[in-house]
Amino acid sequence: MSSFTKISPGARIGRNVEIGDFTVVHDDVVIGDGCKIDSHCVIGYPNPVAQGRPLVIGADSTIRSHSVFYQGSTFGDGLTTGHGVLVRENTTAGRGLRIGSNSDIEGDATFGDWVRLHSEVHVGKGARIGHFVWLYPRVQFTNDPFPPSHLCLEVAIDDMAVIATGVILMPGVRVGLGAFVGAGSIVRSDVPDIHCVTGDPARTFTTLDRFVSFEHGLKAPWPRHFRDAYPAVSWPLMDEIAGRVDDAISKHRSRAASK
Amino acid sequence: MSSFTKISPGARIGRNVEIGDFTVVHDDVVIGDGCKIDSHCVIGYPNPVAQGRPLVIGADSTIRSHSVFYQGSTFGDGLTTGHGVLVRENTTAGRGLRIGSNSDIEGDATFGDWVRLHSEVHVGKGARIGHFVWLYPRVQFTNDPFPPSHLCLEVAIDDMAVIATGVILMPGVRVGLGAFVGAGSIVRSDVPDIHCVTGDPARTFTTLDRFVSFEHGLKAPWPRHFRDAYPAVSWPLMDEIAGRVDDAISKHRSRAASK
Amino acid sequence: MSSFTKISPGARIGRNVEIGDFTVVHDDVVIGDGCKIDSHCVIGYPNPVAQGRPLVIGADSTIRSHSVFYQGSTFGDGLTTGHGVLVRENTTAGRGLRIGSNSDIEGDATFGDWVRLHSEVHVGKGARIGHFVWLYPRVQFTNDPFPPSHLCLEVAIDDMAVIATGVILMPGVRVGLGAFVGAGSIVRSDVPDIHCVTGDPARTFTTLDRFVSFEHGLKAPWPRHFRDAYPAVSWPLMDEIAGRVDDAISKHRSRAASK
Numbered sequence: 161m162s163s164f165t166k167i168s169p170g171a172r173i174g175r176n177v178e179i180g181d182f183t184v185v186h187d188d189v190v191i192g193d194g195c196k197i198d199s200h201c202v203i204g205y206p207n208p209v210a211q212g213r214p215l216v217i218g219a220d221s222t223i224r225s226h227s228v229f230y231q232g233s234t235f236g237d238g239l240t241t242g243h244g245v246l247v248r249e250n251t252t253a254g255r256g257l258r259i260g261s262n263s264d265i266e267g268d269a270t271f272g273d274w275v276r277l278h279s280e281v282h283v284g285k286g287a288r289i290g291h292f293v294w295l296y297p298r299v300q301f302t303n304d305p306f307p308p309s310h311l312c313l314e315v316a317i318d319d320m321a322v323i324a325t326g327v328i329l330m331p332g333v334r335v336g337l338g339a340f341v342g343a344g345s346i347v348r349s350d351v352p353d354i355h356c357v358t359g360d361p362a363r364t365f366t367t368l369d370r371f372v373s374f375e376h377g378l379k380a381p382w383p384r385h386f387r388d389a390y391p392a393v394s395w396p397l398m399d400e401i402a403g404r405v406d407d408a409i410s411k412h413r414s415r416a417a418s419k
Numbered sequence: 420m421s422s423f424t425k426i427s428p429g430a431r432i433g434r435n436v437e438i439g440d441f442t443v444v445h446d447d448v449v450i451g452d453g454c455k456i457d458s459h460c461v462i463g464y465p466n467p468v469a470q471g472r473p474l475v476i477g478a479d480s481t482i483r484s485h486s487v488f489y490q491g492s493t494f495g496d497g498l499t500t501g502h503g504v505l506v507r508e509n510t511t512a513g514r515g516l517r518i519g520s521n522s523d524i525e526g527d528a529t530f531g532d533w534v535r536l537h538s539e540v541h542v543g544k545g546a547r548i549g550h551f552v553w554l555y556p557r558v559q560f561t562n563d564p565f566p567p568s569h570l571c572l573e574v575a576i577d578d579m580a581v582i583a584t585g586v587i588l589m590p591g592v593r594v595g596l597g598a599f600v601g602a603g604s605i606v607r608s609d610v611p612d613i614h615c616v617t618g619d620p621a622r623t624f625t626t627l628d629r630f631v632s633f634e635h636g637l638k639a640p641w642p643r644h645f646r647d648a649y650p651a652v653s654w655p656l657m658d659e660i661a662g663r664v665d666d667a668i669s670k671h672r673s674r675a676a677s678k
Numbered sequence: 679m680s681s682f683t684k685i686s687p688g689a690r691i692g693r694n695v696e697i698g699d700f701t702v703v704h705d706d707v708v709i710g711d712g713c714k715i716d717s718h719c720v721i722g723y724p725n726p727v728a729q730g731r732p733l734v735i736g737a738d739s740t741i742r743s744h745s746v747f748y749q750g751s752t753f754g755d756g757l758t759t760g761h762g763v764l765v766r767e768n769t770t771a772g773r774g775l776r777i778g779s780n781s782d783i784e785g786d787a788t789f790g791d792w793v794r795l796h797s798e799v800h801v802g803k804g805a806r807i808g809h810f811v812w813l814y815p816r817v818q819f820t821n822d823p824f825p826p827s828h829l830c831l832e833v834a835i836d837d838m839a840v841i842a843t844g845v846i847l848m849p850g851v852r853v854g855l856g857a858f859v860g861a862g863s864i865v866r867s868d869v870p871d872i873h874c875v876t877g878d879p880a881r882t883f884t885t886l887d888r889f890v891s892f893e894h895g896l897k898a899p900w901p902r903h904f905r906d907a908y909p910a911v912s913w914p915l916m917d918e919i920a921g922r923v924d925d926a927i928s929k930h931r932s933r934a935a936s937k
Contacts, residue, residue, distance in 0.1 A: 164700075166440050166441075181702055182440075182441045182459070182700045182718070184458050198720075202459070226718075228484055244485075244762065246502050246520055262762075262782060264520055264521060266538075280539075280798075296825060298557075300557060300584055300585055302555075302556075302583075307553065307581055308535075308648070309637055309641070309644060309645060310645070311637075328584060328585050330602065343846055343864065344878060346603045360618075382824075385827055389826070423682070425700075443717050459700070459718055461718070461743050485744060503744075521780065523797050541797060541816070559815060559844055561843050561861060565889075566812065567840065567900050568894070568900070568903055568904060569903070605862045619878075
């Protein structure tokens with residue numbers, strides 16, 4: 161390991177871990193086997209809000225350069241980040257979370273399994289995010305309905321939902337199972353399951369079964385054409401959720417037909 | 420102090436100052452007593468535009484990791500920043516400025532006392548910002564009305580105004596005393612005192628006395644329900660400005676009643 | 679050179695190159711004469727996608743602190759960046775590229791000569807950008823029309839086009855020669871040469887000959903009033919392209935007159 165690295169003797173570091181130059185690893189850090197942490201990172205940034213709980217990084221994770229992780233958050237195996245990522249305290253994430261470069265997770269958030277954030281996503285405090293959610297660049301969470309106040313209405317994103325580039329999610333909104341939010345939208349009210357919305361305020365323009373481009377060989381929900389971008393270990397959960405999306409589509413069609 | 424820190428002998432550093440690993444402190448820097456500067460920062464980045472004027476950081480300030488401060492700016496006591504902040508030359512700020520992570524202050528800006536910027540705020544060159552202003556994540560200042568040109572119309576934000584997430588402020592606009600700009604708006608003309616605007620172009624949807632949520636126990640202006648988030652030393656100025664907001668509300672009601 | 683710098687013996691570094699503290703320079707890097715690389719950078723970040731091709735930085739370039747450049751990209755002479763810039767693999771750029779602080783270039787992009795990006799521009803994979811293009815803060819490229827999918831429709835920006843602050847460019851759009859896109863727009867279809875568009879969806883509000891402010895002494899295209907912001911070596915190409923913009927304006931007027 162490089163002589164330019166500063167690792168606290170209190171850090172618990174697994175086997176076959178690489179830590180890059182000019183990186184600081186603090187106390188109260190648990191790093192799983194096989195992790196790779198790049199240069200110029202701060203791992204386990206101390207803060208009193210974490211109340212002594214450690215930062216836990218699951219096995220086989222990759223944290224790219226210039227990233228900062230606070231004390232008091234826990235990540236499942238296979239975390240992968242871009243560069244310059246900031247994650248504050250008390251966040252919990254499942255397996256295979258990917259966080260794009262320069263994303264900023266403000267703390268107290270929960271992520272399911274196999275969630276993917278692109279670059280510069282800003283996740284507000286207390287957000288609840290399901291499994292297989294996609295957040296494209298510059299998605300922006302909010303939580304204070306009358307800023308500044310002490311009110312906090314957390315945003316919730318259900319499984320397999322997709323939020324495209326530059327969307328603002330207003331305080332307290334819920335985005336449903338398998339829903340799609342188009343680029344640049346402002347989501348001011350809940351998005352029902354399998355609905356596709358766009359604009360300001362975001363309004364329904366179609367439902368998921370009609371959204372994807374059949375001429376390009378795509379089929380909803382997206383695991384039908386994008387399964388290979390995930391490891392096989394994720395497929396059983398993926399298939400279970402895709403099945404629930406199918407059910408929601410069927411129910412929606414039945415309701416539409418009976419009108 | 421860490422052996423991994425690079426501090427110029429020309430820097431003037433107060434008592435009880437902590438400086439983190441892998442941080443560079445240049446010449447022409449004055450750091451007040453009791454400051455804490457994290458790892459991986461660049462303090463006093465040299466540039467000819469500063470014309471030799473130093474960077475001055477007031478007492479009891481905290482600068483978090485990966486931040487860059489240029490030569491030639493001056494900050495009052497109690498500056499607090501997030502991570503990855505960039506502040507260029509010739510900016511002047513009062514007491515208690517807070518700058519969120521990854522914010523970018525382009526230079527020649529002025530900030531009053533007790534201003535708060537959330538994450539990723541982009542303050543354009545020459546912006547003039549009053550006391551107790553709130554800038555939420557990704558607020559974006561502009562200044563060139565016919566880009567690219569040499570014209571520069573600076574944006575001005577008056578005391579106690581609140582600009583919510585993702586707002587774009589077009590060149591030369593003035594946001595009035597106690598005004599509120601809703602998330603995702605594009606402000607293309609001046610916002611009068613105590614008016615609440617939203618949309619593109621931002622238009623008035625109410626005035627401040629009708630905006631806040633009485634059912635939640637809130638009362639305008641925001642110091643009426645958010646005073647405890649500031650230190651007592653700030654309260655006399657806060658109360659003075661809140662009184663001016665009250666006066667503006669009264670005047671607005673009188674004018675409305677006389678129509 | 680500082681004893682706090684980590685430079686691989688495999689890096690090929692020209693004459694009169696300065697490299698700042700706490701910077702890592704990897705193998706497979708070619709740095710031209712007279713370059714200045716700041717502190718806390720990562721130059722030549724290894725990645726298998728680059729397939730061993732080096733990172734090439736042209737002569738007399740300046741890379742500011744906390745920037746990350748991947749293996750496998752090539753930049754002409756006079757590259758200048760802000761702080762915290764990220765450039766991934768397989769990007770090719772001409773002379774005099776300027777990249778603003780915290781911008782993120784995702785890879786496989788091509789830039790002509792004398793292009794300028796302001797802060798926090800996000801260039802998506804595979805973007806094709808002409809000569810003398812201006813991208814203002816937070817311009818956001820996209821490329822997947824049905825996210826997530828394996829489809830990739832690259833955005834193309836023609837010579838001398840100007841994209842103002844906060845614009846989202848939807849997958850596959852082409853912005854024409856000398857075109858102007860107003861702040862906060864969402865570009866959902868192609869923008870014809872010398873057209874000025876704004877809004878969501880971006881629509882034409884005028885053409886370039888009617889856009890600029892004659893009262894302020896400005897004249898389209900912008901090199902007519904902004905030539906001095908570029909070095910003389912760039913002027914022949916600038917004048918050639920400005921001439922093509924003039925031709926496009928003439929053709930547009932002829933067509934309009936003949937209707």
